[in-house]
Each structure stands twice: as C-alpha cells, then as structure tokens.
Amino acid sequence: MTTAKTRHHHGDLKRALIRAGIDLLEEGGLEALSLRKCAARAGVSHAAPAHHFAGLPGLITAIAEEGFDIFSKYMTEAIDAGEQTDRARLRSICRGYLQFGLGHSGLLKVMFGEHGLGVHAPRSDNREEAEAYLILRSVCAPFVPEGEDPHIVEAQVWSLIHGFTLLYLGGEFGCTDAPIEDSPFEAVMALIDRIGTQATG
Amino acid sequence: MTTAKTRHHHGDLKRALIRAGIDLLEEGGLEALSLRKCAARAGVSHAAPAHHFAGLPGLITAIAEEGFDIFSKYMTEAIDAGEQTDRARLRSICRGYLQFGLGHSGLLKVMFGEHGLGVHAPRSDNREEAEAYLILRSVCAPFVPEGEDPHIVEAQVWSLIHGFTLLYLGGEFGCTDAPIEDSPFEAVMALIDRIGTQATG
DNA sequence: CGATCAATTTGACACTGTAAAGTTAATCTT
DNA sequence: AAGATTAACTTTACAGTGTCAAATTGATCG
Structure with a gap:
C-alpha cells in the first residue's frame, strides 16, 4: 500500500x-x-x-465518482442559498439537480447513463455516490410518513427531477428558449410541492 | 428513386x-x-x-425509429386494456411506458440516451417518434387548462414516468425484487393522479 | 445483346482497447 | 553503499472498430 x-x-x-x-x-x-x-x-x-484503471470502464467509473462529488456540491449549495424550510429544501435540491445537469451534461450521462440506466442508491462502496444519495435522503426525510419506506418519497422526487432534467437537456416541450423559471420547471415543482400531502403509496 | x-x-x-x-x-x-x-x-x-445508413449513427437512428414504433404499441395497448377514463388513460400510458422500458431497455437507451438525452417532441420528420408523442399529447389533453400550453402537463407526465422507468431499470429504491404494483410505482401514479387538480404553472 | 447503374465486395487506413514483455526509476534489504 | 525488488511506465503487437476508394457483381434498360 x-x-x-x-x-x-x-x-x-x-x-x-x-x-x-x-x-x-x-x-x-x-x-x-x-x-x-x-x-x-x-x-x-x-x-x-x-x-x-480497470480499462475504459474503470476510467469512466472514476470520472463518474468525480461527477457525484460535483453533483453533491450543486445540491448543498442550492440548499444553503435557499430558504430553510423542509419544503424549500426539497425545491432547492431539485434546482441544484437541474443546474448540475445543465452545466455538466456529459458528466450526468456518464453518471447515470452508461453503467446501468439509473444508478443512485447507496448499494455500492462508492463514497461520492453515497453522499449524493444521503443528501436526497435527508431532504426527503421530513415527508416520509412514520414507519413508511423512505424510498417511496425519494423515488417520487428523483423520478420527477431526473426525468425533467433529461427533458430539459433534450430541449423538448418548450425548454430550449425559455428561462428556467418559466417553462415546465415550475409545473414540475408544483408536483414536488404536493409530495407528502396525502398517502404516498 | x-x-x-x-x-x-x-x-x-x-x-x-x-x-x-x-x-x-x-x-x-x-x-x-x-x-x-x-x-x-x-x-x-x-x-x-x-x-x-449514414454510418453507425444512422443505423442507431433507424433502430430508434423501430423502437418508437414498438413504444407506441405498448402505450396504445395499455390504453385499450384499461378503463376508458381520462385519468385512467393517463395511468395506462405510464404503465405502457414502464413495461416497454422493462422489456426493451436497450431500445429505450438508444431512443433517449444517445442522440441527446431526452428526444421526444415532434421536432423532426421522424414519423414514429411523432406518433408516440401524439399519443402522449392526446392523453394529456383533457388535463390542459383552456388556453394553456400543453407542454406543461406533458412535461409533468413525461418527467415522472421517464424518470421512474430509469429508476426502476437501475434497480434502485427497492425496485428490484418488488413487483411493479407495490414499490414506488403506485406512489408515482399517485402524483400523476394529482396532475391538473390545481394551477399547473 | 450490350450498356448502364445500383448493390455489394475487396482492400486499405486510422483509430480504438488490451495484453505481454521490456525498461526505467524509486524503494527496500542487508 | 550496493544489489535486489518492485512500482510506474514504455514499447510492441494484435484484434476489433468505422470509413473511405476502387473493383466487382448482377439486374435492368435500350
């Protein structure tokens, strides 16, 4: 060693x-x-x-880990810059998620697109990936009903914001020219706002 | 010719x-x-x-077109198999979307993953892609407020179901072992059910 | 039947990842 | 301090890839 x-x-x-x-x-x-x-x-x-590295896949893995580090920074910075409410934090990580995707689409692709389609939960020994997941988990926690599986709320949030980020990057549904604030982003956030206001599963 | x-x-x-x-x-x-x-x-x-074909990208494009055809079939079959309610149809295309993804993850990857991250709207002369989009559009239409941009609702639906499909394919958030009916899928559908119940933008 | 022309083959080139063997330079051992 | 060891890197080689240019084949047309 x-x-x-x-x-x-x-x-x-x-x-x-x-x-x-x-x-x-x-x-x-x-x-x-x-x-x-x-x-x-x-x-x-x-x-x-x-x-x-273990060949090209190994290099890509290492790049993805670096990407998860940057990704975590985007989310924590968005949290710090926003209001300190449970629901505001939920919106903040979404904003951070989207901004990371817009600024680093190549990294996003490598992180989520190649080694399996949606790698996210802390199943691996990957420190960086686990950290990003823990941010998501902690921000989602207040909206998880007592005794329920946290994955439910996390999946709702992740599906929405990841799906929307890809949509936005593809420039579809009027996402190209409009600024982030208009565009479907606010509508997606409106759905985020409704998470936890009723039985989730 | x-x-x-x-x-x-x-x-x-x-x-x-x-x-x-x-x-x-x-x-x-x-x-x-x-x-x-x-x-x-x-x-x-x-x-x-x-x-x-115009090289490998050309072949991939042709494969993706074939994929969009199959994709459309999944959605229309899901619609036909389900209840004939506006909201049930919304759920049906989501179910079709997910089942297509589970059965044809390679195609999904090629359709949405390579030529840009999220290619969907009918911006091209691609017949198959446009057809899939028209299904989404027609099913979403009842939930679009008068005079509003249809893209808003479409983006909500697409973000949710596309994001969730990738999540499910990645096997994260407890999506591996559980059957579709349990798992976060129902929670995501619960969000779908809330689309259009309030101002969307 | 001969000319034409699209469809396909052949051959070549630059590029890729990868493995094996050789080389250099730092560290370890005595 | 000198030799042995080992890690970091280079060199060489090979199979596979996309792509281009030039032959070749086979159907069609006049």
Whole structure:
C-alpha cells in the first residue's frame, strides 16, 4: 500500500487522467472520450492508464465518482442559498439537480447513463455516490410518513427531477428558449410541492 | 428513386440490418452493437451497411425509429386494456411506458440516451417518434387548462414516468425484487393522479 | 445483346482497447 | 553503499472498430 503521494515518474497520473477525461467529455461528448486521448493529454504513453484503471470502464467509473462529488456540491449549495424550510429544501435540491445537469451534461450521462440506466442508491462502496444519495435522503426525510419506506418519497422526487432534467437537456416541450423559471420547471415543482400531502403509496 | 421492393442481391438488406442491430442490442447491450457485426449477421460484407445508413449513427437512428414504433404499441395497448377514463388513460400510458422500458431497455437507451438525452417532441420528420408523442399529447389533453400550453402537463407526465422507468431499470429504491404494483410505482401514479387538480404553472 | 447503374465486395487506413514483455526509476534489504 | 525488488511506465503487437476508394457483381434498360 502506497500513500498516494507524488510517485515515480508522473506527479499524480491518476488525477491527471481523470481531469483529461472530464475535459474530453465536456468538449466532445462521450464519443470523444478514449483512453489513448487521455493518455496523450497527460503526456504519457497510451498503455499507461491500464495501471491506474480497470480499462475504459474503470476510467469512466472514476470520472463518474468525480461527477457525484460535483453533483453533491450543486445540491448543498442550492440548499444553503435557499430558504430553510423542509419544503424549500426539497425545491432547492431539485434546482441544484437541474443546474448540475445543465452545466455538466456529459458528466450526468456518464453518471447515470452508461453503467446501468439509473444508478443512485447507496448499494455500492462508492463514497461520492453515497453522499449524493444521503443528501436526497435527508431532504426527503421530513415527508416520509412514520414507519413508511423512505424510498417511496425519494423515488417520487428523483423520478420527477431526473426525468425533467433529461427533458430539459433534450430541449423538448418548450425548454430550449425559455428561462428556467418559466417553462415546465415550475409545473414540475408544483408536483414536488404536493409530495407528502396525502398517502404516498 | 426505387420502389424499395426486393432488390438485387439481398432481399431487404436494410431491414435485415436493423433486425440484426436490435438483436445485438438486446443480447449484449449497446456496446455489443457494431456495423460489422450487423453485416455479418445479415450475411453480407462489412462495408455493405454504409450504403443503407449514414454510418453507425444512422443505423442507431433507424433502430430508434423501430423502437418508437414498438413504444407506441405498448402505450396504445395499455390504453385499450384499461378503463376508458381520462385519468385512467393517463395511468395506462405510464404503465405502457414502464413495461416497454422493462422489456426493451436497450431500445429505450438508444431512443433517449444517445442522440441527446431526452428526444421526444415532434421536432423532426421522424414519423414514429411523432406518433408516440401524439399519443402522449392526446392523453394529456383533457388535463390542459383552456388556453394553456400543453407542454406543461406533458412535461409533468413525461418527467415522472421517464424518470421512474430509469429508476426502476437501475434497480434502485427497492425496485428490484418488488413487483411493479407495490414499490414506488403506485406512489408515482399517485402524483400523476394529482396532475391538473390545481394551477399547473 | 450490350450498356448502364445500383448493390455489394475487396482492400486499405486510422483509430480504438488490451495484453505481454521490456525498461526505467524509486524503494527496500542487508 | 550496493544489489535486489518492485512500482510506474514504455514499447510492441494484435484484434476489433468505422470509413473511405476502387473493383466487382448482377439486374435492368435500350
């Protein structure tokens, strides 16, 4: 076990490769992402990444983890910037979710689109992913009836905001030109506002 | 302009390639889909597909169109099988949507996941896609307040059911083992039931 | 029957991921 | 301090991919 500090040749190749991968992703979408290009950007031979990731899927996983970190930041910042009400916080994470998607659609795609369609719950040892989920869970908690499964409310919120984010990114239903505040976003938030006002299941 | 009937060498290569592509997709996911493998399955040389599709993206587009056809069938069949109430029809297309996703996750991925994240509205000359959208539109219509933009209600429905379908496919929030009827599906339908019961925007 | 032309094949190229073997440089051991 | 060990990286090679240009095949038309 090494202490993950500065290593032999390259300073911190693993990090450099992840960063290069994110850059490629944001520049040219998922198709532009390749191990060899990442290696070239990091100034290293094309086979070097194999020693840091389990192939291309491994690099994508690492990029997705980075994405979940940024994703968590968007949500917590949105929470901090908004009103401190249970219901306002629910709206805030949705706003954070959408803004993350708009700013980092490539990351979103990698996080949710490739390794299975909707990876979210803390089933893995993935620290970053679990953190994002815990934010969702804690914000949803006040709306979970006593003794009920928290997943119910979480699924309602996640379905709505994830679905809408994809919709918005696709530019459909009049989402292209209108500012976020108008557009169907407010209507979706109106549904969010109704969560927990009746038996949920 | 040819009449698209039986041609020179192969009977109907274009169709055969699409079918091979769908098979590959359902067998091994998106990564297993390649032009060369489709050609091999159709018993044809590796460069033949180029004359029928604009490269791999073109083949994927054709597969997606086929997917939209099947998708439409799922929704109309669900409508026909259910109660004939405005609100029951709304639930029915959601059920059809989910069942399509469960049965054809590869197609769903290709339809919505690759060519942009959420392609849905009839912005294109794509007949199949437009048909699916028209079903959604007609079922949503009764819940659109007079003089309001139909997109609002459509976005609410689409966000919920598309988001939930991805969630379910990902096996998160207790969606793996439970039957559809339990699980968060009913809770999501409860939100669908609340669409149009108040100002939507 | 011969010309034409679309459909398909052949061959080649650049690019991808990946594996094996070789090389360098830092660390460990004595 | 010198040799052995090992991690980080390179080099080389191979199979698979999309794509293009040039042949070739086979049906159709005059």
